[in-house]
Amino acid sequence: MFSVVNAVKSRLAIGAVVIPFALSLTGCGKSWDGRYEAVGYRSGEVVLEIKGSTAVRSRFQYGSLSFASEFSVEQKSDKVIFSLKGGDNATYVYAQAADDRGLKCISDSCDSMFSPLSKEWVRVDKK
Missing domain, CATH: 1.20.5 (Single alpha-helices involved in coiled-coils or other helix-helix interfaces)
Structure with a gap:
């Protein structure tokens, strides 16, 4: 025994x-969940909200929502990958920006003039 x-x-x-x-x-x-604003736009005009395996990119004009797109999200420890739901098969890969809070695109897909996501995002919520 x-x-x-x-x-x-x-x-x-x-x-x-x-x-x-x-x-x-x-x-x-690392969790990438949070609220981000696109660099190069007015504050609150283009917003990306990430929560788990979903992200929503919203554009506001005159204080009202004018357009929104939904993305599936794959979160990794050193990057986050977005795929437009119901759209093309392109993926958008982001890594942590130099400020250790924002996101910076590291894939060529963000270089397109018609990319649904901005090259850089600044985190605006507190964590």
Whole structure:
């Protein structure tokens, strides 16, 4: 009976080390969730709100919503990837901006004149 108890304790100890390590490798890093404003527009004119696996880009004119697009979001520890829902198959890859809060596009898809997302976003909510 003594050896059974020791074996169980050993397995629990191994699990206590292995499980947190495995979780750290699954992309459970930085959360990109929050509210961002597009660089180059007036404050509050073009807004991107990220929450989990969805993001909504909204454009406001004269205080009213004039247009909104929905994106699916894949969050990684060092980048976030957007895909327009119901649109083309382009993906838009962003990394953390120099201010450690905003987003900066690192894929060529943002260079298009008709890109639905701006090249840079500044975080405006507090976290």
